[in-house]
Amino acid sequence: MALHLYNTLSGKIEEFRPLEDNEVRMYACGLTVYDYGHIGNFRTFIAIDVLHRFLVQSGYQVRHVMNITDVDDKIIRNSSRAAIPVKEYTAKFERAFLEDTITVNIEQPIFVRATDHIQEMAKFIAELESKGFAYRTEDGSYYFRIAKFPNYGKLSKRDFAGMEDGARVDVDEYEKDNARDFALWKSPKPGEAFWDTPIGRGRPGWHIECSVMSMETLGESFDLHAGGEDLIFPHHENEIAQSEALTGKPFAHFWFHARFLLVEGEKMSKSLGNFFTLRDLVLKGHKPSSIRYLLSSVPYRNQLNFTFDGLKQAATSVERLRNFWLRLTAANFSEGATATIVQLALETVQRMKSALEDDLNTAQAQAAIFDMVRKANAAIDNGEIRKDDVAPLLAAMDKFEEIFAVLKDDDVPKMKSILEWAKSAGREQDISNELLEIVQSGALSSEQVNHKVAEMEQARRARNFSKSDAIRAELAAAGIIVENTKDGVRWKRK
RNA sequence: GGCGCGGUACCCAAGUGGUAAGGGAGAGGUCUGCAAAACCUUUAUACGUGGGUUCGAUUCCCACCCGCGCCUCCA
Numbered sequence: 001m002a003l004h005l006y007n008t009l010s011g012k013i014e015e016f017r018p019l020e021d022n023e024v025r026m027y028a029c030g031l032t033v034y035d036y037g038h039i040g041n042f043r044t045f046i047a048i049d050v051l052h053r054f055l056v057q058s059g060y061q062v063r064h065v066m067n068i069t070d071v072d073d074k075i076i077r078n079s080s081r082a083a084i085p086v087k088e089y090t091a092k093f094e095r096a097f098l099e100d101t102i103t104v105n106i107e108q109p110i111f112v113r114a115t116d117h118i119q120e121m122a123k124f125i126a127e128l129e130s131k132g133f134a135y136r137t138e139d140g141s142y143y144f145r146i147a148k149f150p151n152y153g154k155l156s157k158r159d160f161a162g163m164e165d166g167a168r169v170d171v172d173e174y175e176k177d178n179a180r181d182f183a184l185w186k187s188p189k190p191g192e193a194f195w196d197t198p199i200g201r202g203r204p205g206w207h208i209e210c211s212v213m214s215m216e217t218l219g220e221s222f223d224l225h226a227g228g229e230d231l232i233f234p235h236h237e238n239e240i241a242q243s244e245a246l247t248g249k250p251f252a253h254f255w256f257h258a259r260f261l262l263v264e265g266e267k268m269s270k271s272l273g274n275f276f277t278l279r280d281l282v283l284k285g286h287k288p289s290s291i292r293y294l295l296s297s298v299p300y301r302n303q304l305n306f307t308f309d310g311l312k313q314a315a316t317s318v319e320r321l322r323n324f325w326l327r328l329t330a331a332n333f334s335e336g337a338t339a340t341i342v343q344l345a346l347e348t349v350q351r352m353k354s355a356l357e358d359d360l361n362t363a364q365a366q367a368a369i370f371d372m373v374r375k376a377n378a379a380i381d382n383g384e385i386r387k388d389d390v391a392p393l394l395a396a397m398d399k400f401e402e403i404f405a406v407l408k409d410d411d412v413p414k415m416k417s418i419l420e421w422a423k424s425a426g427r428e429q430d431i432s433n434e435l436l437e438i439v440q441s442g443a444l445s446s447e448q449v450n451h452k453v454a455e456m457e458q459a460r461r462a463r464n465f466s467k468s469d470a471i472r473a474e475l476a477a478a479g480i481i482v483e484n485t486k487d488g489v490r491w492k493r494k
Numbered sequence: 495g496g497c498g499c500g501g502u503a504c505c506c507a508a509g510u511g512g513u514a515a516g517g518g519a520g521a522g523g524u525c526u527g528c529a530a531a532a533c534c535u536u537u538a539u540a541c542g543u544g545g546g547u548u549c550g551a552u553u554c555c556c557a558c559c560c561g562c563g564c565c566u567c568c569a
Contacts, residue, residue, distance in 0.1 A: 011498095029569080037569090044569040074567075156564075157497065206567090228569025259499080260563065267562075297517080298507065303500065303562065310506055313518040320517085323531060355508095363508045367516035374516095374533090381525090381533050465527055472529070483530045490531090 003058060003357045005051075006301060008232060008255035009155055013359055016254060018223045023061045026052070027214040027252065028109065029227035029235070032069040033093035034078055036277040037100050039295065039306060040261055040268055044228040046292060047258040047300035047360070049106045051226070053403050054356050056107070064109040065217045067210060068094055071115050071203055076192055086193045087115070096421075100278050103414050104292045105405035112217060114209040121204045121212045122197035124246065125184045129199075133245040135177065140187035140200045146180045149241045155255060156233035182238050184208050207238040214252075215243060225252035229259050261295075261304040268306075281311070282418045283427065285434025287411040290315040296404060299361050317370075318406050322492075324373045325397055325407055327380065328390055331487035337388035341379055345392035348372040349399050356403065369400045412442035412493055441479020441493040449480055453491055456482065 003016040018024045028048045031037050037045075048066075055062045069075075070090040079089035094113075101108065125142050128134035133149065134142050146152050146160065153160045160180060183205035188194035194201045214222065220243075227236065236255060243251040260267070263274040281291055294314035298304040348368050355364035376393055379385045385393075401407045416439045422431050444452075456471040472482055479494040 031569080039569095041569045047569095072567090158565075159496095229563070230568055233564065234566090258569070260569070262562075265561085294506090301499085302507085305506075307506075309518085313506065316519095317517055320531095327532080361508075363517095364515070367508070370516055378533055460527085463527080469528065476529090481530065484526080484528095485531060486525080 001354060001357050003054070004359055005254060005256060006359050007253075008236075008257050009253075011157070014254075016224075018060065019221065019253065022059070023063065024055050024224065025063045025218040025222035026055075026065070026224040026226060027210070027218055027222065028064065028066045028225070029210060029231055030066040030068050030111070031093075031097045032072055032074070033090045033097055034072070034074045035093060036279055037097050038268070038275060038277045039263070039281065039291070040228070042100070042104055042278055042291070043261045043295045043300075043304060043306075044226075044258040045101065045106055046104060046295045048226045048256070050296055050300070050356075050360055050362060050403055051224075051256065052107050052109070053405070054360065057399070057402050063218065064107075065214065066109040066111055067213055068097065068111055068113045069206075069209065070094060070113055071193070072206055076203070079193070080191060096279075099417075103278065103282070103288045103418070104295075105288070107405075110217065112213045114204065114213070117209065117212050117216070118195045118204065119197055120216060121208045122185070122195075122199045124208060124212050124242070126199050128184065128242065128246055131245065133242075134184055136199075137176070140185075140202060141183060142185035142199065142205075143176055143181040144184050144238065144242060144245075146178055146182075146241065149245050151244070152180075152241050153237065155237045155240055158233065158237075182207065182234060184242070207235055207242060210235070211239050211243040211246075211251075214239075215247075220247045220249050220251075222252055224254040224256055226256040226258075229257040232257055258300045259303055261306050263306045264308075265305055279418055279421070280430070282415055283422055283430045283432060283435055285432045285438060286311050287315060287318075287438070288414050289318050289406040289409070289411050293318050293404065293406045296362050297366060299359070299363055301359070321369065321373060321397075321400075322407055322409060324377060325394075326490060326492070327377070327485070327487070328393055328397075330485075330490055331380065333385055333387045333390060334383075335388075336386040338379070338384055338386055341376065341385055341389040342392050344372055344375055345389070345396045348396045352396075352399060352403075362404075365400070365403065369396070372396060409493070412438060415439055416442060437479055438494055444475075444478050444480060449475065449491055452480075453482055453489060457489055460484075 004013050005016045006012070007014050031041055052062055052064050071086060075086060075090060079086045082089060098111070125134055128144065129136065129142065132145070134144055136142050185199060185202050185205060187200065187202045194203055214225065225236065240251050262268070263276065266272055266274060268275050278291065282288065290311055294306065294310050295304070297314065348371070351368035352365040355361040355368060376385065397407065415435060419431060419435060419439050422428065452471055452475055456468045459468040459471065475482055475491070480491055481494060482489065482491045
């Protein structure tokens with residue numbers, strides 16, 4: 001079997017084959033930086049990241065470009081309201097977005113910024129105009145002429161054939177030839193930000209940036225284009241129209257769309273009060289690893305119901321996996337190997353691979369690792385695991401980690417920096433006690449903890465339990481949990 | 495109205511034409527100075543409702559009910 005993905009363009013699950021043998025060129029629509037990224041954004045970005053990571057794991061060279069939209073109507077409006085330049089307005093959110101991608105362990109793509117490509121966009125539009133696909137209106141805006149592009153609608157499966165030029169005229173857009181024609185370039189209204197270009201003053205329409213930047217970085221035809229499901233129409237449909245009108249070649253071959261999530265069973269919206277940015281959740285004391293785990297646990301084409309209960313469950317699940325990893329690395333096993341265990345590890349790797357090859361079925365991949373963990377834990381208890389079994393089991397865990405990226409415990413420093421941000425951004429009132437407690441567990445260095453734990457062990461061996469309990473309590477207060485297992489003592493941060 | 499997706503145990507959530515993965519939670523037990531971790535057992539006569547096809551359907555078809563998405567900005 002090989003990787004099979006649902007392709008929005010064909011409406012079917014297809015085998016994914018890159019245009020060039022070993023290289024995958026993919027482009028993803030990133031964030032419009034007029035605000036902080038919310039969990040819906042990150043559900044999509046994590047789905048794309050899982051794809052990226054799995055392609056790498058499958059042996060491909062991956063060239064993954066993600067755009068940052070740093071000019072659009074909302075940005076223009078908000079920045080002019082705040083009376084600050086566009087660039088200054090977006091810089092803050094752009095920085096936050098880049099930090100957030102690191103917070104949830106997104107394998108870094110090549111980021112490209114819309115405002116760095118304005119001149120290329122103008123050139124692109126000029127070429128479209130010379131080929132008759134674009135026209136200029138009286139105010140200096142440019143529109144794409146849909147009637148010239150017969151395939152319009154092929155991605156979103158819409159039929160525009162019945163639409164004649166001028167058949168329906170939108171009163172607000174009286175300058176357009178056809179109501180469906182979309183903006184390539186917008187002339188500035190008084191006071192609005194603009195760029196000077198050979199096609200005049202103005203700013204790009206929403207869709208043009210992705211056509212320009214993807215073709216510039218990946219070529220006229222590339223393998224895969226990704227985004228949230230809402231982008232299918234009009235954004236991606238329009239990108240196809242512009243791009244293929246210009247080049248006459250197929251644009252992206254695969255179209256990958258992640259489904260919207262629900263929050264507590266309802267559509268996320270500010271008015272319902274269930275709208276959360278990534279930072280909101282961390283401030284409430286939720287670990288980035290829990291968030292990532294929950295967001296990746298439901299296959300990307302299924303609706304995911306994001307709940308706080310689910311977030312707690314995710315935290316426990318991650319904990320279970322981390323505990324197993326610790327147990328495996330800490331315990332002393334006898335010499336030799338047990339064939340059934342080695343076999344189990346190999347089967348698990350295979351199960352994960354098959355699951356992910358099946359349109360990235362993350363739920364099944366997770367089920368596979370949990371099956372292994374349960375069986376291996378039981379085997380450890382029964383003394384059936386020996387030294388040479390550890391490496392294959394760890395290898396399976398590593399394969400899992402390469403995709404899901406939740407086992408490595410670096411939550412505390414990440415949460416700490418978000419805590420610092422909150423203080424500097426005037427969000428003190430949103431800092432929860434849970435967050436403070438977790439961050440506090442990072443206060444003691446590992447050396448300090450090791451020292452205390454050794455002291456505690458000494459007291460325990462001397463059966464001085466009042467002293468050992470006192471140390472245990474002291475460490476617990478500092479957010480350190482000490483565990484005495486059959487295999488010896490170990491500790492972890494809360 | 496057009497196009498599309500889904501309704502599976504207490505919760506989250508896979509999946510299959512032959513009678514239901516996984517996680518969480520609950521209950522009981524083992525281990526343990528305490529705590530934690532771990533393990534074992536247990537928790538869906540059954541997959542929205544009603545029909546149909548079939549030897550057999552949760553899985554296919556039809557209708558209905560409910561939820562969700564796109565059709566204007568939105569991951």
